[in-house]
Amino acid sequence: xxxxxxxxxxxxxxxxxxxxxxxxxxxxxxxxxxxxxxxxxxxxxxxxxxxxxxxxxxxxxxxxxxxxxxxxxxxxxxxxxxxxxxxxxxxxxxxxxxxxxxxxxxxxxxxxxxxxxxxxxxxxxxxxxxxxxxxxxxxxxxxxxxxxxxxxxxxxxxxxxxxxxxxxxxxxxxxxxxxxxxxxxxxxxxxxxxxxxxxxxxxxxxxxxxxxxxxxxxxxxxxxxxxxxxxxxxxxxxxxxxxxxxxxxxxxxxxxxxxxxxxxxxxxxxxx
Amino acid sequence: xxxxxxxxxxxxxxxxxxxxxxxxxxxxxxxxxxxxxxxxxxxxxxxxxxxxxxxxxxxxxxxxxxxxxxxxxxxxxxxxxxxxxxxxxxxxxxxxxxxxxxxxxxxxxxxxxxxxxxxxxxxxxxxxxxxxxxxxxxxxxxxxxxxxxxxxxxxxxxxxxxxxxxxxxxxxxxxxxxxxxxxxxxxxxxxxxxxxxxxxxxxxxxxxxxxxxxxxxxxxxxxxxxxxxxxxxxxxxxxxxxxxxxxxxxxxxxxxxxxxxxxxxxxxxxxx
Numbered sequence: 001x002x003x004x005x006x007x008x009x010x011x012x013x014x015x016x017x018x019x020x021x022x023x024x025x026x027x028x029x030x031x032x033x034x035x036x037x038x039x040x041x042x043x044x045x046x047x048x049x050x051x052x053x054x055x056x057x058x059x060x061x062x063x064x065x066x067x068x069x070x071x072x073x074x075x076x077x078x079x080x081x082x083x084x085x086x087x088x089x090x091x092x093x094x095x096x097x098x099x100x101x102x103x104x105x106x107x108x109x110x111x112x113x114x115x116x117x118x119x120x121x122x123x124x125x126x127x128x129x130x131x132x133x134x135x136x137x138x139x140x141x142x143x144x145x146x147x148x149x150x151x152x153x154x155x156x157x158x159x160x161x162x163x164x165x166x167x168x169x170x171x172x173x174x175x176x177x178x179x180x181x182x183x184x185x186x187x188x189x190x191x192x193x194x195x196x197x198x199x200x201x202x203x204x205x206x207x208x209x210x211x212x213x214x215x216x217x218x219x220x221x222x223x224x225x226x227x228x229x230x231x232x233x234x235x236x237x238x239x240x241x242x243x244x245x246x247x248x249x250x251x252x253x254x255x256x257x258x259x260x261x262x263x264x265x266x267x268x269x270x271x272x
Numbered sequence: 273x274x275x276x277x278x279x280x281x282x283x284x285x286x287x288x289x290x291x292x293x294x295x296x297x298x299x300x301x302x303x304x305x306x307x308x309x310x311x312x313x314x315x316x317x318x319x320x321x322x323x324x325x326x327x328x329x330x331x332x333x334x335x336x337x338x339x340x341x342x343x344x345x346x347x348x349x350x351x352x353x354x355x356x357x358x359x360x361x362x363x364x365x366x367x368x369x370x371x372x373x374x375x376x377x378x379x380x381x382x383x384x385x386x387x388x389x390x391x392x393x394x395x396x397x398x399x400x401x402x403x404x405x406x407x408x409x410x411x412x413x414x415x416x417x418x419x420x421x422x423x424x425x426x427x428x429x430x431x432x433x434x435x436x437x438x439x440x441x442x443x444x445x446x447x448x449x450x451x452x453x454x455x456x457x458x459x460x461x462x463x464x465x466x467x468x469x470x471x472x473x474x475x476x477x478x479x480x481x482x483x484x485x486x487x488x489x490x491x492x493x494x495x496x497x498x499x500x501x502x503x504x505x506x507x508x509x510x511x512x513x514x515x516x517x518x519x520x521x522x523x524x525x526x527x528x529x530x531x532x533x534x535x536x537x538x539x540x541x542x543x544x
């Protein structure tokens with residue numbers, strides 16, 4: 001096998017792929033604009049739902065709307081970054097079914113990099129913009145005495161969340177290596193996980209709370225936010241959970257690597 | 273253009289039957305989808321129940337109503353194909369639609385028959401499972417008597433019709449846009465929000481509720497679910513619901529035919 005490209009070379013390849021993709025999408029201008037608008041709207045609707053809920057109650061399980069918006073803002077920004085850079089991996093099932101995944105294995109670049117670059121969609125940036133907007137407003141509204149440590153935690157939440165969501169995207173999409181039709185299963189963990197991370201974990205029942213502690217969505221926004229907001233988990237999660245994010249993120253990446261590479265080994269092209 | 277007649281009825285019935293069978297071949301996809309709908313049902317239920325920790329009633333709905341609402345709507349998500357487009361759109365983009373145009377059937381009726389077959393399959397295999405699982409975990413409200421069941425069946429049929437008529441118009445826009453994915457997504461979002469999928473419309477503040485009531489989407493989800501919850505038990509109430517749905521069905525089918533007539537003038541057959 002030829003020598004693998006260096007990290008810098010990989011970055012160049014990725015930039016080229018992304019550039020080509022953006023130029024290609026721009027050919028269908030109306031659709032491009034509608035898509036970007038719809039991404040912004042999609043994310044916007046989630047926060048509208050939260051606002052509507054709070055038009056019916058003052059507090060949700062003791063959390064104010066500003067506090068929930070803080071959860072929403074950090075989690076959604078992390079998720080949106082994952083959506084921009086990693087969610088392309090969802091198209092794995094499409095390529096496997098079409099038989100076009102073979103092509104990815106024949107190039108001298110990692111198939112994951114190639115897939116994420118080639119299927120890049122600028123429109124997803126609409127969601128990032130919306131998340132920054134909500135987070136910005138939430139940060140000014142939560143009753144927090146800001147200092148460097150808390151500010152650093154907010155930045156870390158977004159970074160850690162991006163890695164966790166990215167890892168979950170890779171793991172969940174890898175299911176396609178074994179069951180190509182079960183594409184929607186991945187949505188449960190990616191979009192479902194994102195949805196859960198908008199709300200204080202204590203509103204969910206025990207099994208769901210345990211599930212998102214293992215699938216580690218709870219470490220994206222809820223546990224670190226408890227520390228930032230000076231709240232306690234009513235279900236008695238240990239205080240160090242708030243700082244476990246980076247370790248959890250590393251664990252998710254390791255699992256994703258194992259799942260992805262065993263998926264590649266398991267891959268057989270379509271027979272047709 | 274071809275008219276009615278018993279031969280045509282047989283044709284459309286066969287089309288619907290084949291469509292049903294075609295969808296029944298995607299077993300893993302159906303299972304994965306039903307699982308995803310069920311999990312989302314649970315997540316939505318816990319969020320809504322958090323509201324009922326401090327309230328006993330929102331717009332006349334109690335906790336049992338909203339839990340039922342969540343599982344019925346999750347069951348209807350695939351039936352109404354909220355985020356789906358018709359394959360018709362792909363056939364327009366690829367140009368295959370030309371061969372449909374010189375076949376001796378009515379294009380709108382053909383696709384309606386296809387969609388009815390699909391909806392019937394989804395109702396059985398994507399609609400029932402989330403509800404059954406939900407009923408095992410929570411107290412759900414079943415229709416009060418046989419009359420309500422019958423009313424629900426009627427509203428469901430009309431809802432499928434309205435949902436189809438809307439997506440038919442969206443799909444025809446491919447004649448002008450070529451790439452309809454952006455519009456399909458945007459339409460899906462408007463649909464999902466104003467139909468009551470994200471939240472029962474009873475939660476909406478007044479002005480937003482008025483907008484939702486003026487749009488066709490409530491006819492596809494909110495109204496059938498309200499009928500299911502036995503909220504339109506008296507015959508005049510039920511007839512009012514059915515009349516509202518029928519009005520939208522007629523308007524949207526008519527709009528579809530208008531778009532069709534215009535689109536035909538744009539069709540250019542390439543000789544190559």
